[in-house]
Amino acid sequence: MSQKPEAAADYSLRILWSLARWIEDKKGAAELARIAAAADVRPEDFDGSTRWVSHEQLEKILALSRELAGSDDALVAAFEHRFKESFGPFRYMIWGVSQQKRNELAVKMSEKVATRLFMGPINRERERRGLAAFESFHRYLVEGVPYMLACDPLLVPSPPDWDQFDITTTGPWFYDDPAPLPSDVVAFIEAGAPPVYVGFGSMASDDAAEATRAIVAGAGAGGRRVLLSKGWAGLGDGSLPSSVMVVKDPMPHAKLFPRVAAVVHHGGAGTTAAAMRAGVAQVIVPHIVDQYYYAHRLELLGLAPKAIPVTKLNARRLASALDAARELPPRARMQAAARLREGDGLLRAVELIETRIGPRAGQIQADAAAALT
Numbered sequence: 330m331s332q333k334p335e336a337a338a339d340y341s342l343r344i345l346w347s348l349a350r351w352i353e354d355k356k357g358a359a360e361l362a363r364i365a366a367a368a369d370v371r372p373e374d375f376d377g378s379t380r381w382v383s384h385e386q387l388e389k390i391l392a393l394s395r396e397l398a399g400s401d402d403a404l405v406a407a408f409e410h411r412f413k414e415s416f417g418p419f420r421y422m423i424w425g426v427s428q429q430k431r432n433e434l435a436v437k438m439s440e441k442v443a444t445r446l447f448m449g450p451i452n453r454e455r456e457r458r459g460l461a462a463f464e465s466f467h468r469y470l471v472e473g474v475p476y477m478l479a480c481d482p483l484l485v486p487s488p489p490d491w492d493q494f495d496i497t498t499t500g501p502w503f504y505d506d507p508a509p510l511p512s513d514v515v516a517f518i519e520a521g522a523p524p525v526y527v528g529f530g531s532m533a534s535d536d537a538a539e540a541t542r543a544i545v546a547g548a549g550a551g552g553r554r555v556l557l558s559k560g561w562a563g564l565g566d567g568s569l570p571s572s573v574m575v576v577k578d579p580m581p582h583a584k585l586f587p588r589v590a591a592v593v594h595h596g597g598a599g600t601t602a603a604a605m606r607a608g609v610a611q612v613i614v615p616h617i618v619d620q621y622y623y624a625h626r627l628e629l630l631g632l633a634p635k636a637i638p639v640t641k642l643n644a645r646r647l648a649s650a651l652d653a654a655r656e657l658p659p660r661a662r663m664q665a666a667a668r669l670r671e672g673d674g675l676l677r678a679v680e681l682i683e684t685r686i687g688p689r690a691g692q693i694q695a696d697a698a699a700a701l702t
Contacts, residue, residue: 547647
């Protein structure tokens with residue numbers, strides 16, 4: 330049985346299964362026992378079950394293993410030892426790390442990858458222009474640079490460590506598309522009860538046919554009508570009931586969302602903001618990166634039920650989530666809608682740009698011209 334780690338226990342020894350097998354096979358059981366004892370664990374704790382340990386314990390094991398391996402390359406090879414057998418424990422590697430530590434590791438990993446990819450050519454150009462080099466790509470992006478974050482400050486609250494950077498949350502930037510809704514879409518909406526809109530924007534699908542079946546059955550449960558956006562996933566092919574309409578082209582969300590019963594979407598920043606401003610019930614099916622963050626925040630704020638990751642999407646879960654979305658107290662949705670309708674993130678952004686850049690416009694143009702020579 331797994332157990333929730335204590336505050337200081339962030340890692341599961343499950344992630345070191347292959348390394349332990351390498352020590353045992355190549356160096357002997359006594360060496361594994363020695364390293365385990367030094368970290369205050371037992372050799373059997375490496376068997377693939379969930380034994381939570383602290384950062385210090387993990388670092389001790391890795392340091393002693395590095396000494397035993399003799400080089401970084403040998404240590405890397407140790408993690409590949411008996412790989413096929415280790416797949417069981419390895420498949421839980423991410424699960425075997427606490428959520429907070431998972432986030433920290435993800436940020437550090439993305440920072441290292443981005444720095445290796447981009448900072449070489451950037452620093453060479455900076456050196457050519459007599460500018461100091463940066464060691465971190467993330468710091469290069471934000472240090473000394475004013476940033477505007479185009480999102481709702483309640484949905485995305487500023488974390489404490491932003492105080493060291495020049496970041497202003499303006500609110501979402503809405504573009505009110507003058508284009509009307511297609512006439513056939515209007516006719517479908519007005520032909521019965523407000524439909525459930527389902528659309529995943531630019532997200533692709535590994536199996537569009539299966540996703541379509543799950544959406545039609547789940548969103549259409551209980552006699553609900555469905556307005557399905559084909560999107561980049563290619564949803565909606567095949568024979569569908571008359572209660573489902575498939576739309577191939579984009580539609581202005583500001584005109585569409587107030588007229589539907591609920592919005593099922595991927596949790597992109599723009600779609601999330603548009604659904605919030607419309608005050609409509611939402612179900613989030615996150616596919617990648619920040620979509621999971623928005624889904625989590627919407628749930629915490631009472632604006633949406635627990636999200637359905639796209640890999641978990643099926644008819645039963647979708648039907649249940651739509652029921653849960655409609656049962657949430659509407660007050661939170663109405664307050665969010667009023668806040669976004671009354672705010673003007675785009676106007677605030679323009680004012681900030683004019684305040685910060687306006688007095689320096691001439692110098693900025695001169696610097697830009699010099700940079701091109």
